[in-house]
């Protein structure tokens with residue numbers, strides 16, 4: 001039997017609903033991005049990410065307005081661009097701090113994270129959202145501040161979520177053998193990549209998703225169904 005010592009969890013579709021991200025966070029960033037770039041576009045951090053976005057699109061010499069339009073298109077397409085995610089995280093800060101929204105977490109998640117921590121498990125996050133955005137998400141969650149639950153955070157600066165090497169890097173950063181790490185996600189291609197790296201896997205199939213008769217990964221409706 002494999003002993004699990006660390007759990008790495010995805011956010012959207014796993015700890016939290018897809019609709020909170022798509023129907024609350026993305027529209028908030030979409031509406032405010034042009035004004036945010038107007039106000040903060042000359043700070044070193046924002047300039048850096050604007051340049052990275054333009055590089056990714058192959059339009060480094062383009063005027064700023066074109067880069068803004070590119071970023072707005074990427075929000076609509078839900079593109080998992082590291083540059084876009086970094087900028088989105090900066091914009092979301094204000095919505096959390098002003099109390100405009102709190103991050104959704106499924107009802108059992110907080111208690112289960114506390115229980116796993118109590119058992120000595122080390123907990124980590126791996127999401128396409130930037131690390132600062134992940135920290136905001138769990139700090140301002142509907143279940144209160146969950147950041148004390150997590151020992152570390154990983155985003156696409158570690159690598160794309162569908163590539164084995166990203167999970168190898170995470171295992172190395174955590175300092176655990178891959179077989180002792182459980183990765184939880186709603187996306188089967190991410191789970192395939194984690195398994196290729198030697199991780200144990202858990203596939204979150206939240207209601208009303210269909211439960212396949214023979215799932216490719218151990219499948220769970222909620223965190224309460226998971227026994228690491």
Ligand SMILES: CSCCC(=O)C(=O)COP(=O)(O)O
Nearest residue numbers: 011012127128129133134137
């Ligand atoms: C960290 S909150 C925003 C989540 C986000 O932007 C996103 O793309 C979610 O992707 P995930 O990898 O958590 O499914």
Ligand SMILES: [Mg+2]
Nearest residue numbers: 010012013186
């Ligand atoms: Mg997900």
